[in-house]
Structures are given as C-alpha cells and as structure tokens.
Amino acid sequence: MKLTSLAVALGTTAALLSAAPAAQAGAAPRTLHAAPHGSGSACSLGHPCSLQDARDAARTVRGRDVRVELADGTYTMNGPLELGPADSGRDGHTVTWAAAPGAEPVLSGGRALTGWAGNPDGTWTAEAPENITPRQLFVDGVRAVRARGDSCPAAVCDATQEGMTGARATGIAHWARPTDAEAVIRVRWRAYHCRITGVSGDVMTFAQPCWANSASGTDRTGPAWDTTTVDSPRYSEVSFFENARELLDEPGEFVWDSGARTVTYLPRAGENMRRARTVTPVTENLLTLDGVHDVRVTGIGFAYAAYRQPSTDDGYAGTQAGLTLTGATGPADHAGRHYTKPAAALTVRGGRRVVVDHAAFTRLGGAGVVFEHGTQDSTLARSRFTDLSSGAAYIGDTEPLPTAELTGARNTVSHNTIRRTGVEYTDSVGIWAGYEAETVIDHNTLDDLPYSGISVGWGWNQPEARNSALRDNRITDNRITDVMRVAYDQHDGGAVYTQGAQPGTVISGNYINRSAYGNTERDGNGIYLDEQSSHIAVTRNVITRVGYKWVSNWADYGVDNHATGNWTDTAAPALAGTGSTMTGNRTGLDLLPAEALQVASAAGAGGRGDVEQLRPDLARTATVTQSSTDGTATAARATDGDTTTDTRTLAEPGAWWQADLGTVRRVGQIEVWNNSSMTTADFDVRLATQADFSDATTVHVTGRALRPTVLTTDTEARFVRIELTGTGRVALSHVLVHP
Known part of the structure; x- marks a missing residue:
C-alpha cells in the first residue's frame, strides 16, 4: 500500500493531539495568551503576557495539554524564543504554540530604518543603528537588490589561490570603499560570496578564510576530483561585484557604507521614502526547539530573519545545496561531513514528534526551517515559503553513520508551497535532506528556484555514501516547475536530485516541468541520480521540458536503479550501473496521455493543478537533410527525440540543416536545441513554402543556440532551415517544429 507523507503527517498530528490517557481524559487544555506587547504573568485573554512569560507559565502545567495562543501582530525578536526539554508535552500530552483564532502573528527579526534624507542624484540615505549591518533591505515588503555591476570574464578577473586581477579594468582600483564590496562567483553547482579586503595595483585580495575555502588546496572539500573552485579550469567569470556606491545605478538597488554606517537606496517608481516602511533583517534565529518532544507550532509567521555568516570573514564559500565551508582549519574531508548549514x-534540534504546520516564512536573509541533530518523527506541513535568500527546508545532517539517537528518521515534509527561494544564495535548493531514513517528501509545490528543487542524500562517490544511514525515503507527488533557472547560471543539478546508496527509496508521482529549460549547457536534468545513487525506484513521474535528460545518472557506480512507467517528451540513454533498468517508460511524447495528465494534475500542495500540455512536433515525421555530414552525426539525430545525440555538418560557409514537412503547414513555434560541445551560433531560421526559399521568412538568432532557443514564427511553411550566416558548423541535438 502506498505510503504518503499526508498519511504520516495526519498520523503524527493525531498522535500529538490525541486524548490524554484514560485516567486524565477529562482534563481540559490549559490556554495561555501572548501578545506583541504583553507583560506580566497572568497570560490571560484580558492580560496577555510576553512569549517568554507564556513559555515559563506553560512549564508549570501538569496533567493536560497546553495551548499558547499568539494574538495578532508583529513580535519583534531580539533573540530566538528558545524551547527546551522542559517545554515538551508530558505524559502523552502536547504543547501547542498557535495563532489565536483569526490572528496572523508574525515573529520578526527585522528592524526599521528611519530618517531617510534625499540626495541630489535621486538616491536616499539613512543611518543604521549601532550593531546593525544591513545585508538585505525590504521597502514596503519588496526586496531591494545590493547594487551590482556587470560580469567580469576570467581573462580580466583571473582568480588564483591568492586573489584576483582586474581591479583597474573594473574600476575597483578607484572606488571610494572597495573593501565594502564582494565578488559573487558561480562555478557549476557552487556559489561564492567573498568580500574584498585590499586592492594593490590591479590585484584584489579577499577576506580569509572565505577565499581560501573557495579555492583549491584545502583538502577539506570533496570529492577529490572536484574542479569547481574559483581557481579551477571551470571558473569562467565573476558573475558580478556588489555593494559599492559606484554601482548604484538601477532603481531598487541599495548600498551599505560601513564607514559612514549608512544605507543609500535608489527608489523604484512610485516609492515614497518619507512614508515607506524599510526593514533590514537583524536577528538570526527566531524560534529554536532544542531537545523537545510532543510540541506543535501552527499558524505562525516568520519574517526578516538574518543570516550573518556571509558578512563575516567566513563569507559564503558554497559547497553544494546552500551548505558552506567555514573556518580556517579543519579535518581533511571529501564527503562533506563538516559543511555548515x-x-x-x-x-529543531534533536526533536521528537514535533509538528510545524500552517506557518509562513517570508523575506528571510537565510533559510526557513532546519530539522537536525537526530530529529525524528517530526513534520513540516502545509506551510508557505517565499522570498528567501537561501533554501526553504533543511532536513537532517551530513554524518553518514550517526548513532541511533542522532539519526534523522521518519520525518515528513508535506503539502508545502515553496516559491522564489535561493534569491541571494543561488546554489541553495528548495528542500534538502541529508543522511535521512524513512523521510517522506510528499505533495509539495516548488516553483521558480535557481538550482535543484528537492535534494536527498549526500557524500558523493565516497566510501561513506555507499553504506550509510540513507534508506527508505519517499519523494512522491510533488509539483516542481521552473527550477534550475537559466538566469542564475547554476549547473549540474535537477528538479529531483539524489546522492548515495539508499535502499528502498522511491521517487514517484512527481510532475516536473521546465527544469533548466533554456539552459546554455547540457546538464540540467529532471530526475538526477548522481554520485553513488543506488537502489532507487523512479516510477510514474511526468517529466517535460528539461534541459538535458529526464532521468540521469552521472556514472556507472550507481547500481540497482529502476525507472519504470514514466512519461516524458524526450528520450535518454539507459541508466548505467550494474543491475539498473528502464522499462515501460513512454518517452518522446508530443502529447501527454490522460493517465499522465491525471498524475501531473494531482501532484503538489494545492490539489488539482494546471498541467502544461505538450505541443505536437511536425519535425519528427519530416524528411531531414543537411548540407554535409561529419561522420555519423546525421541530420536525423535532431529528430530522434534524444537530446543527448547530435547532428553535425562540416565547417563550411552557410552550413545548414533542413526539415521538409511534406506539405505546407502552419508553423507557430520552433525550438532549436544546441549541441553543447560544438554550439551553433549566429544563424538564420528560414521558413518557406518553396524549396528554393524564394518566399522565405527569416528570423535571425545572434549568439549561441540554447537548450532550447524558442522562436515564435506564426507563419505558413513547408520547409524549415537552420542556416549559418558565416563559416562554421551546424551542430544541433534537437529541433522541434510546433503548429
């Protein structure tokens, strides 16, 4: 019988809220009342108390459930509300922290910035209170952007273990305060944010240990073959430098001046800085549950929590999925044990039977929720996450063989809505789970994310990942759309991503649409069984519009994986690895059948959802030719439904690939998919009813084709030709012609 996280969540909640033992069944719950400005110890509806006083009062209750109701309003947090073992439910009872009926309480780590003064150039400036270092700014609830410049290619900004060139070419050598600025670098699946500490001639140096932890040579990052450090061959550019007054040129940007202790902001159209509410996150953690059991948190909002580490000398040396390498020293480690969430x-640390539900997490400088240090039998359900600098939920830890007490197990993440997370730290994921056992990630909706959607497992191809605590996890019935967004330039991930051998793990019933769609490289996947992923069943998923493979494993050391009964619009090579199989999959579809539509519609947090139906492809039945052929890379490889096989012509003037549709048809849209190793660039797409193209309609594409480049044509044509405007090769992996 299928186990879903909904059943687990309901079962867990029912256990928490069940009646007390028979001898105490008649005891009514004790209700305590808290308010934003409550005081005293009465904790009554007429005389509410503070959160801390309510906690202390709840500790004295025996023999019944306790309910702490929070009145409407914003609770300004100077530090976290800390709940420990003494705040747990006792003798089969539950302690519930909940919104009062009709209330929307919000725990806020933000502080308002006031006293804005206008400047002649249209910017506005305010002083920041002592001990506040604004890293994020929200104006009337809308996130501002730290002032940023253009990218700087490696030929100019050459990164080494010691620092980087390019100070003169970028103008940084002449900035008033270059040591307030940071370099933001993205290399494959990693992201780095390191502050400049000095400029000498053309050379910049950066905060330590941030830079050392971003470069090679530490022997503390894994795996050993990794080539994604800032000084590696994979490094191609600084994505941008940010936080300099000289870069403040776009409405909605701001800059922090640490010397003057001021924030300067360039308003967007319609913003009135005399009346606007401007907030910066200050308090890092808002609620911690350490060693608690039988506690429920429901209906409470969390906003403006800070994440201080990136502004320190540790900076943000990203390793994967939003975890970072910190500290100047540490043990050699290629399995990621010592990374920092x-x-x-x-x-929640070491929790048992903790439920967090109907919560709202928004406008955060870091992540939403962490379950760690052996949290078990706990649930995160029916909550909303939006506009977070990092990921939404981090479940579990990075130790592959923890003690039973410290093993994350039987946790549930269900029916949550996650949108626009990873805004600042673009290597983070929506939901991350480390070395977890029997964890269920079910019926969540994830949308508009810069990198992977759901990531389960850890350890790469290290010995620790081959025989760890990972087992029996379920990633089921999730809706994952518009992830691995191309604009953020993070690569080598997937809508669902796994690592490590995890016997009994199932990935089923998920709807994945637009993962790395429009990518520049051939590495964005639907379901990605990476790095020793083994013993995983991939069943009955609907996977459409992905930038590379609908199901992928990186190498053949992932064994005993089985993809069965899935639906997809593309094709992929068979899974490598001993004992792995692909059976009964419907691939290369240009129309989703009714059963697939039903599965896709049922996925996600909101019940029946919309499904983006596929568009018929006229090219697959066309007669295809090309101007010449390089070896076996024939024209038909662009219509075989497999985006991993390529056409290729010889290098010649005006090289072309062509499809004859057989008759004049309405052509509404064309998708041109690149061959990433030999990309077609600067070409015309020509559509004509005549074979000599005497009546051709031409659309020119400047630069490289993407995966895909999508062109709206809306014309009548029989012949579709992709033709270079200069000398070179036409190299394509896929061409789709839609009516």
Whole structure:
C-alpha cells in the first residue's frame, strides 16, 4: 500500500493531539495568551503576557495539554524564543504554540530604518543603528537588490589561490570603499560570496578564510576530483561585484557604507521614502526547539530573519545545496561531513514528534526551517515559503553513520508551497535532506528556484555514501516547475536530485516541468541520480521540458536503479550501473496521455493543478537533410527525440540543416536545441513554402543556440532551415517544429 507523507503527517498530528490517557481524559487544555506587547504573568485573554512569560507559565502545567495562543501582530525578536526539554508535552500530552483564532502573528527579526534624507542624484540615505549591518533591505515588503555591476570574464578577473586581477579594468582600483564590496562567483553547482579586503595595483585580495575555502588546496572539500573552485579550469567569470556606491545605478538597488554606517537606496517608481516602511533583517534565529518532544507550532509567521555568516570573514564559500565551508582549519574531508548549514528562522534540534504546520516564512536573509541533530518523527506541513535568500527546508545532517539517537528518521515534509527561494544564495535548493531514513517528501509545490528543487542524500562517490544511514525515503507527488533557472547560471543539478546508496527509496508521482529549460549547457536534468545513487525506484513521474535528460545518472557506480512507467517528451540513454533498468517508460511524447495528465494534475500542495500540455512536433515525421555530414552525426539525430545525440555538418560557409514537412503547414513555434560541445551560433531560421526559399521568412538568432532557443514564427511553411550566416558548423541535438 502506498505510503504518503499526508498519511504520516495526519498520523503524527493525531498522535500529538490525541486524548490524554484514560485516567486524565477529562482534563481540559490549559490556554495561555501572548501578545506583541504583553507583560506580566497572568497570560490571560484580558492580560496577555510576553512569549517568554507564556513559555515559563506553560512549564508549570501538569496533567493536560497546553495551548499558547499568539494574538495578532508583529513580535519583534531580539533573540530566538528558545524551547527546551522542559517545554515538551508530558505524559502523552502536547504543547501547542498557535495563532489565536483569526490572528496572523508574525515573529520578526527585522528592524526599521528611519530618517531617510534625499540626495541630489535621486538616491536616499539613512543611518543604521549601532550593531546593525544591513545585508538585505525590504521597502514596503519588496526586496531591494545590493547594487551590482556587470560580469567580469576570467581573462580580466583571473582568480588564483591568492586573489584576483582586474581591479583597474573594473574600476575597483578607484572606488571610494572597495573593501565594502564582494565578488559573487558561480562555478557549476557552487556559489561564492567573498568580500574584498585590499586592492594593490590591479590585484584584489579577499577576506580569509572565505577565499581560501573557495579555492583549491584545502583538502577539506570533496570529492577529490572536484574542479569547481574559483581557481579551477571551470571558473569562467565573476558573475558580478556588489555593494559599492559606484554601482548604484538601477532603481531598487541599495548600498551599505560601513564607514559612514549608512544605507543609500535608489527608489523604484512610485516609492515614497518619507512614508515607506524599510526593514533590514537583524536577528538570526527566531524560534529554536532544542531537545523537545510532543510540541506543535501552527499558524505562525516568520519574517526578516538574518543570516550573518556571509558578512563575516567566513563569507559564503558554497559547497553544494546552500551548505558552506567555514573556518580556517579543519579535518581533511571529501564527503562533506563538516559543511555548515545556513541559519534558519526556525530550528529543531534533536526533536521528537514535533509538528510545524500552517506557518509562513517570508523575506528571510537565510533559510526557513532546519530539522537536525537526530530529529525524528517530526513534520513540516502545509506551510508557505517565499522570498528567501537561501533554501526553504533543511532536513537532517551530513554524518553518514550517526548513532541511533542522532539519526534523522521518519520525518515528513508535506503539502508545502515553496516559491522564489535561493534569491541571494543561488546554489541553495528548495528542500534538502541529508543522511535521512524513512523521510517522506510528499505533495509539495516548488516553483521558480535557481538550482535543484528537492535534494536527498549526500557524500558523493565516497566510501561513506555507499553504506550509510540513507534508506527508505519517499519523494512522491510533488509539483516542481521552473527550477534550475537559466538566469542564475547554476549547473549540474535537477528538479529531483539524489546522492548515495539508499535502499528502498522511491521517487514517484512527481510532475516536473521546465527544469533548466533554456539552459546554455547540457546538464540540467529532471530526475538526477548522481554520485553513488543506488537502489532507487523512479516510477510514474511526468517529466517535460528539461534541459538535458529526464532521468540521469552521472556514472556507472550507481547500481540497482529502476525507472519504470514514466512519461516524458524526450528520450535518454539507459541508466548505467550494474543491475539498473528502464522499462515501460513512454518517452518522446508530443502529447501527454490522460493517465499522465491525471498524475501531473494531482501532484503538489494545492490539489488539482494546471498541467502544461505538450505541443505536437511536425519535425519528427519530416524528411531531414543537411548540407554535409561529419561522420555519423546525421541530420536525423535532431529528430530522434534524444537530446543527448547530435547532428553535425562540416565547417563550411552557410552550413545548414533542413526539415521538409511534406506539405505546407502552419508553423507557430520552433525550438532549436544546441549541441553543447560544438554550439551553433549566429544563424538564420528560414521558413518557406518553396524549396528554393524564394518566399522565405527569416528570423535571425545572434549568439549561441540554447537548450532550447524558442522562436515564435506564426507563419505558413513547408520547409524549415537552420542556416549559418558565416563559416562554421551546424551542430544541433534537437529541433522541434510546433503548429
């Protein structure tokens, strides 16, 4: 019988809220009342108390459930509300922290910035209070952007273990305060944010240990073959430098001046800085539950929590999925044991039977929720996450063989809505789970994310990942759309991503649409069984519009994986690895059948959802030719439904690939998919009813084709030709012609 996280969540909640033992069944719950400005110890509806006083009062209750109701309003947090073992439910009872009926309480780590003064150039400036270092700014609830410049290619900004060139070419050598600025670098799946500490001639140096931890040679990052450090061959550019007054040129940007202790902001159209509410996150953790059991948190909002580490000398040396390498020293480690999770608004450590539901996490400088240090039998359900600098939920830890007490097990993440997370730290994921056992990630909706959607497992191809605590996890019935967004330039991930051998793990019933769609490289996947992923069943998923493979494994050391009964619009090579199989999959579809539509519609947090139906492809039945052929890379490889096989012509003037549709048809849209190793660039797409193209309609594409480049044509044509405007090769992996 299928186990879903909904059943687990309901079962867990029912257990928490069940009646007390028979001898105490008649005891009514004790209700305590808290308010933003409550005081005293009465904790009554007429005389509410503070959160801390309510906690202390709840500790004295025996023999019944306790309910702490929070009145409407914003609770300004100077530090976290800390709940420990003494705040747990006792003798089969539950302690519930809940919104009062009709209330929307919000725990806030933000502080308002006031006293804005206008400047002649249209910017506005305010002083920041002592001990506040604004890293994020929200104006009337809308996130501002730290002032940023253009990218700087490696030929100019050459990164080494010691620092980087390019100070003169970028103008940084002449900035008033270059040591307030940071370099933001993205290399494959990693992201780095390191502050400049000095400029000498053309050379910049950066905060330590941030830079050392971002470069090669530490022997503390894994795996050993990794080539994604800032000084590696994979490094191609600084994505941008940020936080300099000289870069403040776009409405909605701001800059922090640490010397003057001021924030300067360039308003967007319609913003009135005399009346606007401007908030910066200050308090890092808002609620911590450490060693608690039988506690429920429901209906509470969390906003404006900070994440301080990136502004320190540790900076943000990203390793994967929003975890970072910190500290100047540490043990040699290629399995990621000693990486640091992002700060979260709500953290559960070593919890048992904890439920967080109907919560809202928004406008955060870090992550939403962390369950760690052996949290078990706990649930995160029916909550909303939006506009977070890092990921939404981090479940579990990075130790592959923890003790039973410290093993994350039987946790549930279900029916949550996650949108626009990873805004600042673009290597983070929506939901991350480390070395977890029997964890269920079910019926969540994830949308508009810069990198992977759901990531389960850890350890790469290290010995620790081959025989760890990982087992029996379920990633089921999730809706994952518009992830691995091309604009953020993070690569080598997937809508669902796994690592490590995890016997009994199932990935089923998920709807994945637009993962790395429009990518520049051939590495964005639907379901990615990476790095020793083994013993995983991939069943009945609907996977459409992905930038590379619908199901992928990186190498053949992942064994005993089985993909069965899935639906997809593309094709992929068979899974490598001993004992792995692909059976009964419907691939290369240009129309989703009714059963697939039903599965896709049922996925996600909101019940029946919309499904983006596929568009018929006229090219697959066309007669295809090309101007010449390089070896076996024939024209038909662009219509075989497999985006991993390529056409290729010889290098010649005006090289072309062509499809004859057989008759004049309405052509509404064309998708041109690149061959990433030999990309077609600067070409015309020509559509004509005549074979000599005497009546051709031409659309020119400047630069490289993407995966895909999508062109709206809306014309009548029989012949579709992709033709270079200069000398070179036409090299394509896929061409789709839609009516």
